Amino acid sequence: MNCTCSRSNIESYENFELKNFNTLKMSSVADVAYFVKNEAQLCSLFEKYEKLAILGAGSNVLLSSLGVREPVVITKKMSEISLRKNIVEVEAGASAQKLSVEAFKNSLCGFEFLIGLPATLGGAVAMNAGAHEQCISDFLLSARVYDTKEKKVLNFTKEDFNFSYRNSIVKQNPQRYVVLSAKFELEKTDKSLIQEKMEKNTAFRKKVQPSLALPNLGSVFKNPTLPNGEKLSAGMLVDKCGLKGYRSGGAGVWENHGNFVINYDNCSSNDYTNVVYKMYDSVREKFDIELECEIVRLGEFSESEEEKWKIMKKD
Numbered sequence: 065m066n067c068t069c070s071r072s073n074i075e076s077y078e079n080f081e082l083k084n085f086n087t088l089k090m091s092s093v094a095d096v097a098y099f100v101k102n103e104a105q106l107c108s109l110f111e112k113y114e115k116l117a118i119l120g121a122g123s124n125v126l127l128s129s130l131g132v133r134e135p136v137v138i139t140k141k142m143s144e145i146s147l148r149k150n151i152v153e154v155e156a157g158a159s160a161q162k163l164s165v166e167a168f169k170n171s172l173c174g175f176e177f178l179i180g181l182p183a184t185l186g187g188a189v190a191m192n193a194g195a196h197e198q199c200i201s202d203f204l205l206s207a208r209v210y211d212t213k214e215k216k217v218l219n220f221t222k223e224d225f226n227f228s229y230r231n232s233i234v235k236q237n238p239q240r241y242v243v244l245s246a247k248f249e250l251e252k253t254d255k256s257l258i259q260e261k262m263e264k265n266t267a268f269r270k271k272v273q274p275s276l277a278l279p280n281l282g283s284v285f286k287n288p289t290l291p292n293g294e295k296l297s298a299g300m301l302v303d304k305c306g307l308k309g310y311r312s313g314g315a316g317v318w319e320n321h322g323n324f325v326i327n328y329d330n331c332s333s334n335d336y337t338n339v340v341y342k343m344y345d346s347v348r349e350k351f352d353i354e355l356e357c358e359i360v361r362l363g364e365f366s367e368s369e370e371e372k373w374k375i376m377k378k379d
C-alpha cells in the first residue's frame with residue numbers, strides 16, 4: 065500500500081485494504097482509495113474519473129473479495145456538523161452516532177433513532193435509513209448533491225430525493241448522484257425526553273441486533289408487505305425455514321435473528337452471497353414470497369455470485 069498524496073493534496077492509497085472500512089470486516093482490496101476532506105476535493109475527483117465508488121461507513125455494502133477496480137472515495141474525513149438554532153447542517157461523512165449525540169447535547173429532538181446506527185450521514189440519506197418509526201427523510205430540508213452526469217452541484221429539496229422505504233433517487237442511480245451535505249430541521253425539546261428515547265432505542269438495538277463484535281451489514285432483507293397490506297418480518301420467515309445458524313464457508317445466519325448474516329470466520333463475498341441466496345430461495349420455496357435485499361454491492365463479483373444477485377434483484 066503506497067500513499068500517493070499528489071492530486072490537489074488529496075490523501076490517496078494504491079492497493080488499499082478495505083477490511084477496516086466495512087462493518088462486515090471483509091477483506092477487499094481497492095486499486096486506489098481516496099480520503100476526501102471536503103466538497104471541493106470530492107468534486108475535483110470527478111474531473112479525473114468518469115466513475116467513482118462512494119464509501120461511507122461501509123455498514124450496508126458488500127464489497128467484492130475480488131477487489132474494487134473503480135477508485136473508492138471514503139467520505140469519513142468530510143465530517144463537519146454545524147448547528148444554528150434548530151437547523152443542523154452536516155457533511156456527508158459525519159457519523160450518524162455523533163449526529164445523534166450532538167443533537168441531544170443541544171436539546172434538539174428528531175435524531176434519537178440514529179443512536180447506534182453505524183453509518184455516515186451520506187449513506188443514511190442514500191439508503192433513507194430509519195429505525196424506531198423514524199427515518200432520515202422525516203427531518204431533511206435540503207441537500208447539496210453532485211450530479212455526475214451534469215457535472216455540477218445541485219440543491220436538492222426533500223421532494224427531489226423521491227424517498228421511500230429504505231430507498232431514494234441516490235440509491236436508484238448509484239453512479240449518478242453523490243450527497244455532499246444535508247440540512248435538517250429539528251425541534252427544541254426537553255433534554256430528558258430525548259435521553260429517554262435514546263436509551264430506549266439503545267436497549268432495543270441490543271436486544272434484537274448483533275453488536276459489531278459479530279461483524280455484519282445490518283438487516284439483509286426488507287420486511288415484506290403482502291398484497292393484502294399485511295406486514296411480515298423477514299427474519300421470522302427465514303427462522304421458519306430452519307436457517308438460524310446455517311453456514312456457508314465463513315459466513316452464517318445469526319443464531320438469534322434470521323435477518324442477519326455474520327462474518328464468523330474470514331468470510332468471502334462468495335460465502336456471504338451463498339448464505340443470502342439460501343435465505344432468499346428457502347423463503348421463496350416455502351412461502352412463495354420473494355424477499356428484497358437491503359444490501360448494496362461494490363466491486364466486480366464472480367460469475368456465480370452475479371448470477372445469484374441477478375435472481376434476487378427486484379427493482
Ligand SMILES: Cc1cc2nc3c(=O)[nH]c(=O)nc-3n(C[C@H](O)[C@H](O)[C@H](O)COP(=O)(O)OP(=O)(O)OC[C@H]3O[C@@H](n4cnc5c(N)ncnc54)[C@H](O)[C@@H]3O)c2cc1C
Nearest residue numbers: 120121122123124125183184186187188193194195243282
Ligand atoms: C449493526 C447494524 C445495524 C443497522 N441498523 C440499521 C437500521 O436500524 N436502519 C437502517 O436503515 N439501516 C441499518 N443498518 C444499515 C446501514 O447502517 C444503513 O443502510 C446506512 O444508512 C448505511 O450508511 P453507510 O455510511 O454505512 O453507507 P455505506 O454502506 O458505506 O454505503 C451504502 C450505499 O450508499 C452509498 N453512499 C454512501 N455515502 C454516499 C454519499 N455521500 N452519496 C451517495 N451515495 C453514498 C454507497 O455508495 C452505497 O451504495 C445497520 C447496519 C448495521 C451493520
